[in-house]
Amino acid sequence: MNRYSPSNFQPSQERIYELIRRPLVTEKSTMNSEFNQFTFEVPVDANKHEIKTAIQTLFKVKVTGVNTILQKGKTKRFRGQPGRRSDYKKAVVTLADGDSIDVTTGV
16 A cells, blocks of 8 residues: 555644635625535645645544645746746635635634
């Protein structure tokens, strides 16, 4: 069995609080909440097993699925100089029926 399999993988308490940076509240993520899906910003090096464990631990809910999207940073101009926004990862978390997360309150 792989040592990183979800059955024996448990991130540390510090890593759990580091994984869920903030909820993303947009039109699309608000519409997804009707389907019991919630969107969070996570570190680029986070994997799905870590994200699932962190959500279940922090919010005391049952996660049925995790989809991740790596959002590349845009090239923009800052004070006339070319610059680049940083890359970030989004995690769309699907919860079991009956579970819910109130993203307007803190952890």
